[in-house]
Amino acid sequence: PTSDTLWDIARDEVEKRENSGDDGERVELWEKSVLFMGSKNGGKTTIILRCLEREEIPKPTLVLEYTFGRRARRHNAPKDIAHFWEIGGGTSLLELIRIPITVNNIRSFAVVLVLDLSKPNELWMTMENLLQATRNHVNKILAKLEKTDPEVAAEIKQKMQNNLQRDHPDYDLVDPFPIPLVIIGSKYDIFHEFDSEMRKIISRTLRFVSHYYGASLVFTSKSEALLLKARALINHLAFGYDRSKSVSVDHSKPLFIPAGLDSLSQIGPPPTSDSNIGKMRANTPLELWKKVFEKTFPPKSFSDLQDSKDPAQDSQYAEHEVDVMRAQKNQVYSRNTSIAEVIVEYTHIILLSLHNSYFTSGTLFHIAILLVFFLW
Numbered sequence: 001p002t003s004d005t006l007w008d009i010a011r012d013e014v015e016k017r018e019n020s021g022d023d024g025e026r027v028e029l030w031e032k033s034v035l036f037m038g039s040k041n042g043g044k045t046t047i048i049l050r051c052l053e054r055e056e057i058p059k060p061t062l063v064l065e066y067t068f069g070r071r072a073r074r075h076n077a078p079k080d081i082a083h084f085w086e087i088g089g090g091t092s093l094l095e096l097i098r099i100p101i102t103v104n105n106i107r108s109f110a111v112v113l114v115l116d117l118s119k120p121n122e123l124w125m126t127m128e129n130l131l132q133a134t135r136n137h138v139n140k141i142l143a144k145l146e147k148t149d150p151e152v153a154a155e156i157k158q159k160m161q162n163n164l165q166r167d168h169p170d171y172d173l174v175d176p177f178p179i180p181l182v183i184i185g186s187k188y189d190i191f192h193e194f195d196s197e198m199r200k201i202i203s204r205t206l207r208f209v210s211h212y213y214g215a216s217l218v219f220t221s222k223s224e225a226l227l228l229k230a231r232a233l234i235n236h237l238a239f240g241y242d243r244s245k246s247v248s249v250d251h252s253k254p255l256f257i258p259a260g261l262d263s264l265s266q267i268g269p270p271p272t273s274d275s276n277i278g279k280m281r282a283n284t285p286l287e288l289w290k291k292v293f294e295k296t297f298p299p300k301s302f303s304d305l306q307d308s309k310d311p312a313q314d315s316q317y318a319e320h321e322v323d324v325m326r327a328q329k330n331q332v333y334s335r336n337t338s339i340a341e342v343i344v345e346y347t348h349i350i351l352l353s354l355h356n357s358y359f360t361s362g363t364l365f366h367i368a369i370l371l372v373f374f375l376w
Contacts, residue, residue: 030080030240033105035097037130038114039122040090043186047114047220048084050227051234061088064096071239082238091126094133101134101179103141107156110180110237117191117219120202120297124290127209131177138178163214163260170264173285176214180259182233183210188221188254196252198296201271203251205293208270211262212286219254229256 036044045058045065052069065086070079085100087093101109111134115123145153160176185191185206191199210217216233220226235241248256249266270292282288 031082032080032108032110032238032240033083033085033100034110034112034234034238035100035134036084036086036112036114037097037134038090038112038184039116039119039126039186040088040092042114042116043220044086044088044112044114046222047112047184047186047227047230047234048086051231051238052084061086063088063093064099066100069238071235080239084238091129094129097130097134098137101137101141103144106138106141106145106179107152110182111177112182112184112234112237113215114184114186115206116187117185117202118187120198122300123202123297124205124293125299127183128290131181131213135178142178160214165260168260168263170211173264174212174214175286180237181213181215182237183215183217184230185217185219185255186221188219188226189223190221191219200251201293201296203255204267204271205289207249207255207257207262207267208264208289209286210257210259211264211267214259216259217255217257217262219256221254226254229254233258 036048038044041060045061048067049056049058052067065088067084069082069084071082072079083100087096113127113130115127117123142153142156145156156178160178160180163176164171164174183206185202191202194202206217209215218226218230218233220230229244232241232244236243243258244256245258245261246256247258247261248254249262270289272292272295280288280291282291
């Protein structure tokens, strides 16, 4: 219309270019989010930087960090956006999972779980706690969506079921994770030096868990070739690149198994004798595999996996002015804590004395003056 301003015309032109391909057909803009979590110092940041082709020296993740990447799927096409979140601290910051995963982005969200293969005694506990916390949060979101937008909730659930073809023999035997999941076994170079039987137990266990949850599985290290394989799976989640159909299930080599391309018959039963399996009480196949795995690799307690280091003391985050003020506040806090202890003690005495009528009103008045002095 003739009443359009120059701004209106410019805006319409930008929208036309962003929403059209070279042939004039509408192009759907891709915007995905991926949450990286897993073993402390497991290599999450290194993997993210490699996926984004950034030549940076990785630094330890303090709490929750965010970055993003942009890619064009073809020449002259608008760039898709992928949001990358990373939770640090291993299993010590489970409550932060609810920050990046929301009702607004649940349809386009995926999770990458990075497990340190060089620490098998921490592996199951780390995996279990992080995946359970994520699943609980996602299920709460889906429960809300079933009331407010049941079509979207049904679409999300159906998408995960579609990771396995309906004619797959394990279709009714697995329990797909509610959103797309990739499991990465890191530090394969160290893992490769393990005893062959230990490697086989860890590999088969992770194959089962990945298949049971409808997840992709890949082993990686600092090797460029292995990082490229991990990058391929992540690029599929983040930017919609074609998913690799190659498969590697040889336990003497790095595993690479895209979701839906494994089977329980190929994985085999838990690696223990039939007599031992008969003695183990388990309500689900997952629980049985856990018991077998932890018999070989006794887990560390959950408290041992907590990150007890105070990030405020980390030299990489040093800020002189801030640190000086913080030291002053700590002194005030220490003094106030001592005063608070005195107040609590005197309050206890007053209440007890009132109950037993020990003090006169004059005595109570003097105690009140003493408390005011301490507060001052």
